[in-house]
Amino acid sequence: MAGMGEEDSLIQGEDSFSGSDRDGRARTMPAICDPSHWAHRIVVLVFMCFLGFGSYFCYDNPAALQTQVMQDMKVNTSGFMQLYAWYSWPNVILCFLGGFLLDRVFGIRLGTIIFGSFVFVGQIIFASGALAGRFWLMEVGRFVFGIGGESLAVAQNTYAVNWFKGKELNLVFGLQLSMARLGSTVNMNIMGWVYDKIRASMDASGVTTGYTTLGISLMIAASTCLFSLTCGLILGCLDRRAEKILNKEEGKTGEVIKLTDVKDFPLQLWLIFIICVCYYVAIFPFIGLGQVFFIEKFDFSPAQARAVNSIVYIISAPASPILGFIVDRTGKNVLWVACAIIATLSAHMMLAFSFWNPWIAMCLMGVAYSLLACALWPMVAFVVPEHQLGTAYGFMQSIQNLGLALIAMAAGAILDQKGYLVLEVFFCACICMALIAAVMLYFVDLLRGGDLNLSSSDRGKLQKNDSPHSE
Structure with missing residues (x-):
């Protein structure tokens, strides 16, 4: 596979050095400071995981404060869902361009800092709009936040592949998702309490509450974006240092991505894109509207509704690395993706057509969501060469955000006009489309001799044969 030499030097540990140079560095450099050592890669992974914490924490600020936003800003459900639509719209184009810019213009390090800055500034504008009681300014803030949010996720994915491509990649994606969902979980359970x-403090002081309280709460949330931006700066320094020490530039092929390469993406990649879109549009918009759903259908209190609505993210935090490890050890990515889709479809059908305790369906959805992310996203690295990774991930998230923007508006309109039952049927239809795409992916990959559904041992043998080190 293209570019395997670069990642092998990181994965194989001290074997990446040769002769006296390796021995000399082993004697003079502590393991935690040695970019080729697993201890140093763990340090890098910590900063890599925290890179997206602030973005995911603030992404679902509206969901955690749905009732407060609608009351304080005097908007209906359709208007409220525009906060998610405005986040997604810029990423229909910019996410793809962000991946291209990472590959061709900025580089991974500068691009990460730029996108992290957009996230921080966007959250500040969003909070300022609430402080001023101007909903249109909140929408502007979400637009700016969106410019950086998804492109930052592209950068995070590219960092992961650059450092961990090989047997560890599914586990690393699981850990990154775990930390991202930790941010979402903390947001769901703490923002209402902060508000x-x-x-209460402002009431005790005799100060007018309302949208001012909302603005202060959102401004406090912006501190998490500043924290993630700091992690991006540190990660960039560590990556630059590793590039110099390991002479990574010498192992690059010199190939560069061109925008016209998109038309040459393999059919397997396009099917992965379809699965991504059809699956996630039935998860994120549902969680964005879920709090009121659980209050109305199951007669939950607001606190109970917040808890059950966030259980998908709570389960994802510990489950993602575990499931990523399982996928690493077994392979069979397409099979795992299909299982996750079927489980999610079952969960939505329980919520739509029964009055069973919703904790059952939401826990099942949490496990399935974690499994799909661990098995789906690493497959991109199996079907495109290294110099196209940023663009491929960017394009994947661009299409995802187009779907999320359209479905966010459609979901709000369906809910206002038809109610939650019709909305759930709509989500079930989206999941069925993802399942069809997964079945197609299995057969297309099988007929084309791909390795997406190989066992871990068979894939390892194939990668070893393709690697320059096997010669």
Whole structure:
């Protein structure tokens, strides 16, 4: 596979050095400071995981404060869902361009810092709009936040592949998802409490509450974006240092991505894109609207509704690395993806057509969501060469965000006009489309001799034969 030499030097540890140079560095450099050693890669992974923490924490600020936003800003459900649509719209184009810019213009390090800055500034504008009682300014903030949010995720994925391509990649994607969902979980369970505490404090002081309380709460949330931006700066320094020490530039092929390469993406990649879109549009918009759903259908209190609505993210935090490890050890990525889709479809059908305790369906959805992410996203690295990775991931998230933007508006309109039952049927239809694409992916990959559904041992043998080190 293209570019395997670069990643092998990171994965194989001290064997990446040769002769006296390796021995000399082993004697003079502590393991935790040695970019070829697993201890140093763990340090890099920590900063890599925290890179997306702030973005994911603030992405679902509206969901955690749905009732407060609608009351304080005087908007209906359709208007509320525009906060998610405005986040997604810029990424229909910019996410793809962000991946291209990472590959061709900025490079991974500068691009990460630029996109992290957009996230931080966008959250500040979003909070300022609430402070001023201007909903249109909140929408502007979400637009700016969106410019950086998904492109930052592309950078995070590219970093992961650059450092961990090989047997560890599914586990690393699982760990990254775990930390991202930790951010979402903390947001779901703490932002309502923060809002209530600020409101109580302002009431006690005789200060007018309302949208001012909302603005202060969102401004506090912006601190997580600043923290993630700092992690991006540190990660860039570590990556630059590793490039110099390991002479990574010498192992590059010199190939560069061209925008016209998109038309040459293999059919397997396009099917992966379809699965991504059809699956995630039935997860994120549902969680964005879920709090009121659980209150109305199951007569939950607001606190109970927040808890069950966030269980998908709570389960994802510990489950993602475990499931990523299992996928690493077994392979069979397409099979795991299909299982995750079927489980998610079952969960949505339980919520739509039964009055069973929703904790059952939401826990099942949490496990399935974690499994799909661990098995789906690493497959991109198996079907495109290294110099196209940023663009491929960017294009994947561009299409995902087009779907999310359209479905966010459609979901709000369906809910206002038809209610939650019709909305759930709509989500089930989206999941069925993802399942059809997964079945097609299995047969297309099988007929084309791909390795997406190979066992871990068979894939390892294939990668070893393709690697320059096997010669």
